[in-house]
Amino acid sequence: xxxxxxxxxxxxxxxGRISILNCDxxxxxxxxxxxxxxxxxxxxxxxxxxxxIKDKNEDGRFTVFLNKSAKHLSLHIVPSQPGDSxxxxxxxxxxGTASKLTFGTGTRLQVTL
Amino acid sequence: xxxxxxxxRYLVKRTGEKVFLECVQDMDxxxxxxxxxDPGLGLRLIYFSYDVKMKEKGDIPEGYSVSRExxxxxxxxxxxxxxxxxxxxxxxxxxxxxxxxxxxxxxxxRLLVL
Numbered sequence: 001x002x003x004x005x006x007x008x009x010x011x012x013x014x015x016g017r018i019s020i021l022n023c024d025x026x027x028x029x030x031x032x033x034x035x036x037x038x039x040x041x042x043x044x045x046x047x048x049x050x051x052x053i054k055d056k057n058e059d060g061r062f063t064v065f066l067n068k069s070a071k072h073l074s075l076h077i078v079p080s081q082p083g084d085s086x087x088x089x090x091x092x093x094x095x096g097t098a099s100k101l102t103f104g105t106g107t108r109l110q111v112t113l
Numbered sequence: 114x115x116x117x118x119x120x121x122r123y124l125v126k127r128t129g130e131k132v133f134l135e136c137v138q139d140m141d142x143x144x145x146x147x148x149x150x151d152p153g154l155g156l157r158l159i160y161f162s163y164d165v166k167m168k169e170k171g172d173i174p175e176g177y178s179v180s181r182e183x184x185x186x187x188x189x190x191x192x193x194x195x196x197x198x199x200x201x202x203x204x205x206x207x208x209x210x211x212x213x214x215x216x217x218x219x220x221x222x223r224l225l226v227l
Contacts, residue, residue, distance in 0.1 A: 009153070032213050043117070043203055043218030044156070051213065087156060099144050099163065099207060100171070101215050105155035 002094050003027045006104035019077040022023050023090035026071065030092035035075050038087045047088075048075070052073060077108065080111045105111055116140070117219035119204055124203040135220050136204030144207045145187035146216060147171075147179060149200040155205065162187055163209065170183045194226045 005024045013019045023033075031052035036044035050057040050064045053108065057064050063076045077084055087108045091101040120135035138145065146161040148171075158171030160179040168179050176198060180188045187206075192197055201223050205216040 004155075006155075034215065036218075039120075041221070041223070043205075043220045046215050046217070049213075049215065091156075092211055093214065095212055097208050099212070100146075100158060100161065101214075102214055103148075103156040105153060 001013050004102050004104040006107050008107050010108040015082060015111055016079045017074045019080045019109055021075040021088050022068045023073045023104055024071060029094040031094045033073050036089045044089060048049050082111050085109060085111045117204055117206055117217055119219040119222050121222050123223050126194050127227055128195060132194050134189040134202055136187045136219055137185055138206040142206035142208050144209055145190045146205040148203045150203055151200050165184050196226050197227045
């Protein structure tokens with residue numbers, strides 16, 4: 001069963017506009033969430049994280065929002081840039097998962113000129 | 114900066130061959146992980162290790178084994194490669210911080226089994 005879901009396999013956004021990537025989870029034990037960015041033929045790189053004690057975390061152009069009651073998180077990129085074109089994975093961990101991360105299936109973001 | 118390196122970027126092997134994928138990290142991390150990435154399936158955990166000589170199965174361990182003889186090195190072994198093991202293999206490492214870990218990934222090995 002897919003405990004972390006990214007229901008949009010792809011997203012296209014114009015340069016300068018906002019990109020919103022969504023992620024849903026089903027496991028109530030998850031309390032720490034991360035976003036990774038992956039370019040083709042490279043390993044994923046860590047982008048931003050959020051703990052369940054917060055509902056928002058910001059780092060420059062990237063903001064992650066967490067809605068615990070809906071078991072939903074989103075990544076906002078403002079403004080979007082062509083270099084943001086990549087696959088974005090959300091991941092989750094929690095007590096009892098022994099340092100393991102559970103990943104979503106990824107969303108491919110294309111930022112067009 | 115954390116550095117995770119993988120021995121090969123691309124590998125082509127034949128069905129039935131024994132395949133070794135090597136991963137080395139230079140940050141003295143206790144935890145190391147092997148994932149495979151397939152289109153539409155995301156990253157799936159094969160095995161992980163939280164200490165030298167310790168290993169635990171992930172979500173898809175069948176057909177794989179691992180070895181961790183030194184803290185910095187974690188090897189993934191395909192005992193008898195099959196075509197359904199054609200995939201991108203990613204190694205990662207982290208330091209245990211009570212469920213708040215960030216995993217750092219290597220560049221990946223793209224394996225083709227013919």
